[in-house]
Amino acid sequence: MAEKTDDKGQTGQEFPGFDPKSVEAYVVKDPQALAMNFARALENLGKAASEWLGPRERGEIGDSVADPMTDLVKTLSKVTEYWISDPKRTLEAQTLLFSSYIGIWTRTLNQFSGQYSGQPVASETDTLPKDKRFADDDWMKNPFFALLRQLYLVTASWADKLVNEAEGLDEHTRHKAAFYVKQVTAALSPANFALTNPEVYRETVASNGANLVAGMKMFAEDIAAGGGDLRLRHTDATKFAIGRNMALTPGKVVAQSEVCEVIQYEPSTETVLKRPLLICPPWINKFYILDLNPQKSFIKWCVDQGHTVFVISWVNPDERHAKKDWESYMREGIDFALTTVEKATGEKQVNAIGYCVGGTLLAATLAYHAQKKNSRIASATFLTTQVDFTHAGDLKVFVDEEQIASMEKQMNAVGYLDGSKMATAFNMLRASELIWPYVVSNYLKGKEPMPFDLLYWNSDSTRMGAANHAYYLRNCYLNNTLSKGEMKLAGKTISLKDIKIPVYNLATREDHIAPPKSVFLGSSLFGGPVDFVLTGSGHIAGVVNPPDKQKYQYWTGGKAEGQYEDWLRGAEENRGSWWPHWHAWAEAKDDERVPARKPGGKALNAIADAPGTYVLERV
Numbered sequence: 001m002a003e004k005t006d007d008k009g010q011t012g013q014e015f016p017g018f019d020p021k022s023v024e025a026y027v028v029k030d031p032q033a034l035a036m037n038f039a040r041a042l043e044n045l046g047k048a049a050s051e052w053l054g055p056r057e058r059g060e061i062g063d064s065v066a067d068p069m070t071d072l073v074k075t076l077s078k079v080t081e082y083w084i085s086d087p088k089r090t091l092e093a094q095t096l097l098f099s100s101y102i103g104i105w106t107r108t109l110n111q112f113s114g115q116y117s118g119q120p121v122a123s124e125t126d127t128l129p130k131d132k133r134f135a136d137d138d139w140m141k142n143p144f145f146a147l148l149r150q151l152y153l154v155t156a157s158w159a160d161k162l163v164n165e166a167e168g169l170d171e172h173t174r175h176k177a178a179f180y181v182k183q184v185t186a187a188l189s190p191a192n193f194a195l196t197n198p199e200v201y202r203e204t205v206a207s208n209g210a211n212l213v214a215g216m217k218m219f220a221e222d223i224a225a226g227g228g229d230l231r232l233r234h235t236d237a238t239k240f241a242i243g244r245n246m247a248l249t250p251g252k253v254v255a256q257s258e259v260c261e262v263i264q265y266e267p268s269t270e271t272v273l274k275r276p277l278l279i280c281p282p283w284i285n286k287f288y289i290l291d292l293n294p295q296k297s298f299i300k301w302c303v304d305q306g307h308t309v310f311v312i313s314w315v316n317p318d319e320r321h322a323k324k325d326w327e328s329y330m331r332e333g334i335d336f337a338l339t340t341v342e343k344a345t346g347e348k349q350v351n352a353i354g355y356c357v358g359g360t361l362l363a364a365t366l367a368y369h370a371q372k373k374n375s376r377i378a379s380a381t382f383l384t385t386q387v388d389f390t391h392a393g394d395l396k397v398f399v400d401e402e403q404i405a406s407m408e409k410q411m412n413a414v415g416y417l418d419g420s421k422m423a424t425a426f427n428m429l430r431a432s433e434l435i436w437p438y439v440v441s442n443y444l445k446g447k448e449p450m451p452f453d454l455l456y457w458n459s460d461s462t463r464m465g466a467a468n469h470a471y472y473l474r475n476c477y478l479n480n481t482l483s484k485g486e487m488k489l490a491g492k493t494i495s496l497k498d499i500k501i502p503v504y505n506l507a508t509r510e511d512h513i514a515p516p517k518s519v520f521l522g523s524s525l526f527g528g529p530v531d532f533v534l535t536g537s538g539h540i541a542g543v544v545n546p547p548d549k550q551k552y553q554y555w556t557g558g559k560a561e562g563q564y565e566d567w568l569r570g571a572e573e574n575r576g577s578w579w580p581h582w583h584a585w586a587e588a589k590d591d592e593r594v595p596a597r598k599p600g601g602k603a604l605n606a607i608a609d610a611p612g613t614y615v616l617e618r619v
Contacts, residue, residue, distance in 0.1 A: 076180055078177070096161075128150060145196070172400060191440060194212065234456075265311075271594065280337075281311065313614050321465040356383070357472065382506065499527050503529065511539045530560055553573055556571060
């Protein structure tokens, strides 16, 4: 048989060394115990159903499935219409799929019979894509599960091909169709079902179904925790607490507005850079991603390099913040923080960092400041920030006029978008990593997830204020007004070309939220000098990359001009973290130092210890 390499880097063959005696692992040893546990699992499943139905029957929550499902059906119907409108195309699509099925079936029968007869059977090399969902040996060795794996992968590839080759679709519809097909095929993977997943099947037999009892109990608990919607647990949340083993960098809340708290951190060096550093994080999730723990904290590292660090901690909005829009977040967030920095340090200029949507707000604020001749921000660093949304990735799937109008209706009714909706959208971008593996592990295997600080932070979602979120979706994702010089903010039409200060623009190579091509394109829109830097990994791990870990790498090159792919080919690869490179860039702008400053200085009194109170509000 032809050799091949599996997901673990091992070489093998289709059904390599399959022993018919191995089927004993799938034979029920105690049918009575299994039947009793099935009954208990069904009882727990009934509790889960009650937790889901209860809030809906009481009118506490509406149907959160209807609108997305309607859009999915409508979008995929356009693809179907293309293939069935012409009998020749219909036959072509069917032939493509069934010829693959016949090949798999024939090969499976031949190989299966050969294993039992002892006769050598030639096998074609498995050319199907490697997939870590099918890492268990029995996906290759066991004929039944090997057949399921091949049929699934071929069908998923076929469905994806139908979308790519359908003509007459506009770009947005094709993008949505490809995304929805990806979601559907991810959900229908045989790895997601107890009877078609060899690991789950063996575990069920070995434990007489105790795994399903535990799993359905967790399922009911997670729906109850979500108030009627599933809140999928990714980590053991009992092992973490903000201020106990997360967000530990010493500091004080020195100012508070309706939309944010401003934290100033204690110095750890005798002298500090004269120009303070203000960090504007995203309000989607919470700021402590930059201060997870002392080993991973970008904030602590900046303090240790001699920066006087201020961080904006955004409020977790509720109905009281329904009308707080982008102008409110600019004036009561960034401008309020700038005034706080000046009161606490006496400095009129700062270096500013904006992360993700916090960077988008920072860029819009800078453009507005330029028109008002406001020079309080001397340099700007953008971390995985989009200012042009032409290539904004899969999040654009959720943004069109119809979907935004529906979302605005929901938000206006209560004043905000529930945090679970945003969390679900982000998880769907990586469903095969953030949804289905946990469904299988938690609810089918009955295993509690392991403690992981990053996933705890990821689950600590925030609500989106109605006016603020609607403005963001319409002006950025839908109409791309910031990049076009058409965004209206505080009565002004602003342009990024008016931003003349130095910019450090960081993208991450595997980013699925702010794709590097999108960040690169935005670099050309600023009116001053831009240093574009690319780092390895994704939206979070690429940013939170401490130097002592020596993980990933970063690329530097010439001006961010032309095509992203051309820039990358000519860029210089550097080992390790981008943090020291950024610090050297900031010091080159102004390296004057002064004696270390205490939080608040002489002008401001501490309101609370870091990390403050706003960050503690959970959805």
